[in-house]
C-alpha cells in the first residue's frame with residue numbers, strides 16, 4: 001500500500017517555486033469561484049436570504065483576492081482560469097461537484113426547497129471545514145508575510161460561514177448528527193482522491209509541463 005499523501009509535503013514544494021505557487025493560488029481562486037457560482041445557483045430566488053447572498057459575495061471576493069495574489073506572483077498570465085495557470089483544475093472541480101452530488105443524493109426524497117436548502121448547508125459545512133484545514137496548513141508554511149495577512153481575513157470569513165451553517169443545521173435539522181457522521185467520511189474519501197491528483201501533478205515531469 002502506498003503512503004498517504006501529506007498535504008504539508010506538497011505545500012512545501014509549492015511555496016518554494018513562485019510559478020507553482022501562483023498556480024496553486026489560482027487553483028484555490030478557481031475553487032472559490034466555483035463555490036460562489038454554486039451558491040448563487042443553489043437556491044430558488046424566493047428562498048435566497050441575506051446570509052446566503054453575503055456568503056456567495058464573500059466567496060466571490062475570496063476568488064478575486066486569491067487571483068490577485070496569483071497575478072502578483074506569476075504575472076498577467078494568471079488573469080484567467082486557463083488550465084495551465086492552475087494545478088490539476090479538473091480534480092479540483094471534481095472534488096466540489098462530487099461532493100455536491102453525494103450530498104444531494106442524501107436528500108433525493110425530499111421536496112425541492114428542502115433538498116436545495118439541506119444540500120447547500122451540508123456541502124458548505126464540509127467544504128468550509130476542509131478549506132479551514134487546508135488554508136491553515138498553507139498559511140503556516142508561507143514565507144510571504146503579505147500573503148499571510150490576506151489569508152487571515154479570508155480565514156476569518158470562512159470560520160464565520162462554518163459557524164453560520166452549523167447553527168442553521170443544528171437548529172433546523174434533527175438528523176444532523178446521523179447525516180454528518182455519514183457524509184464526513186465520504187468527503188474525506190473525495191478529498192483524498194483530490195490530494196492524490198495534486199501529488200501526481202507535482203511529480204517533476206508533470207510539474208514542468
Ligand SMILES: [Fe+2]
Nearest residue numbers: 032059062158
Ligand atoms: Fe471562501
Ligand SMILES: [Fe+2]
Nearest residue numbers: 128157158161
Ligand atoms: Fe466560505
